[in-house]
Amino acid sequence: xxxxxxxxxxxxxxxxxxxxxxxxxxxxxKGLWSPxxxxxxxxxxxxxxxxxxxxxxxxxxxxxxxxxCRLRWINYLRPDLKRGAFSPQEQDLIIHLHSVLGNRWSQIxxxxxxxxxxxxxxxxxxxxxxxxxTNKTDASTISQTDSMGDLSADASRDITxxxxxxxxxxHDHEIMNNCIDSSLTSSTTTSSSVHNNLMFMNxxxxxxxxPPLVVDQTNCDSNGGSSFLEQGGYGGVLDVPYxxxxxxxxxxxxxxxxxxxxxANATFDHHEVDNKxxxxxxxxxxxxxxxxxxxxxxxxxxxxxxxxxxxxxxWDMEGFFxxxxxxxxxxx
DNA sequence: AAAACTATCAACCGCTCCGGG
DNA sequence: ACCCGGAGCGGTTGATAGTTT
Numbered sequence: 470x471x472x473x474x475x476x477x478x479x480x481x482x483x484x485x486x487x488x489x490x491x492x493x494x495x496x497x498x499k500g501l502w503s504p505x506x507x508x509x510x511x512x513x514x515x516x517x518x519x520x521x522x523x524x525x526x527x528x529x530x531x532x533x534x535x536x537x538c539r540l541r542w543i544n545y546l547r548p549d550l551k552r553g554a555f556s557p558q559e560q561d562l563i564i565h566l567h568s569v570l571g572n573r574w575s576q577i578x579x580x581x582x583x584x585x586x587x588x589x590x591x592x593x594x595x596x597x598x599x600x601x602x603t604n605k606t607d608a609s610t611i612s613q614t615d616s617m618g619d620l621s622a623d624a625s626r627d628i629t630x631x632x633x634x635x636x637x638x639x640h641d642h643e644i645m646n647n648c649i650d651s652s653l654t655s656s657t658t659t660s661s662s663v664h665n666n667l668m669f670m671n672x673x674x675x676x677x678x679x680p681p682l683v684v685d686q687t688n689c690d691s692n693g694g695s696s697f698l699e700q701g702g703y704g705g706v707l708d709v710p711y712x713x714x715x716x717x718x719x720x721x722x723x724x725x726x727x728x729x730x731x732x733a734n735a736t737f738d739h740h741e742v743d744n745k746x747x748x749x750x751x752x753x754x755x756x757x758x759x760x761x762x763x764x765x766x767x768x769x770x771x772x773x774x775x776x777x778x779x780x781x782x783x784w785d786m787e788g789f790f791x792x793x794x795x796x797x798x799x800x801x
Numbered sequence: 802a803a804a805a806c807t808a809t810c811a812a813c814c815g816c817t818c819c820g821g822g
Numbered sequence: 823a824c825c826c827g828g829a830g831c832g833g834t835t836g837a838t839a840g841t842t843t
Binding site: 536541 | 812813814
Binding site for chain 1: 830831837
């Protein structure tokens with residue numbers, strides 16, 4: 470991997486930035502950090518702790534901008550960083566969290582102790598993305614032979630423009646099926662149409678969205694919730710999304726877990742939910758499942774999720790529930 | 802052996818958000 | 823209300839190590 474190299478290090482020395490607080494123009498270095506610089510920053514941080522990064526850069530005797538110091542500390546020097554390859558469990562968790570959170574790398578990293586967002590981002594872009602792409606190719610081959618037609622064609626990207634390709638095993642579908650509330654039959658659509666929309670081969674709907682999940686507090690037991698990590702596969706039942714809604718809500722992870730359904734206008738406290746997820750995920754990392762968290766335990770009722778409420782009409786429900794009869798995966 | 806290709810990842814860039822003046 | 827600076831984030835780049843041809 471890239472190692473500190475003299476010519477490279479010299480390159481950045483021509484950049485002249487004015488150090489904040491207007492003391493005097495000072496050359497700031499760019500490029501790779503030398504071991505000496507690392508030592509300076511490390512020693513300073515251990516002695517003085519966090520503060521204004523611009524001050525840290527200056528006080529530590531570094532010819533670096535504060536931004537560069539911050540990045541170096543967060544991504545490399547922090548003592549609590551875990552080194553080495555991602556474990557299969559961590560990989561599963563990253564995939565899992567990405568399906569829920571999207572490219573919010575810092576939020577994903579916050580749930581992986583000792584890992585940085587940059588590390589996870591790099592890992593995703595280099596390794597997982599390719600893996601999913603390969604899987605997608607396989608899936609599209611299968612889907613063609615299964616007469617999936619143009620349903621798979623538009624699944625090349627999700628609404629954020631990133632690559633899809635999350636797979637669900639039959640087992641996953643069964644678990645998900647168990648989590649579908651029978652009361653949906655009385656909602657604006659039939660339970661059969663919802664079921665069918667959950668059963669796209671690649672785990673996405675015809676628009677490339679991840680499948681919606683129906684919140685059912687009573688049926689989603691710890692079996693469904695913990696099975697994902699234990700299986701070690703891609704995709705699967707997402708226990709985290711269950712934590713976002715209320716009973717009978719439909720949640721679409723691709724839309725930021727926004728809620729549609731009878732509680733569409735309900736809003737939740739983002740930080741509270743965040744804390745609960747972190748708690749839940751930590752249990753997974755420690756090899757302990759605490760089962761699904763009760764929805765009311767997370768969101769309560771009447772809390773506010775700042776500006777994140779989602780109305781049913783804002784989603785393409787027509788498209789969402791279209792073509793259900795042409796999906797051959799599982800017959801209900 | 803060497804050129805070409807691929808994978809990895811450190812670090813930069815530009816942007817948004819937020820708090821203080 | 824507006825401006826400014828710092829912090830933080832996500833996208834991207836590019837150097838280098840490793841692998842394949």
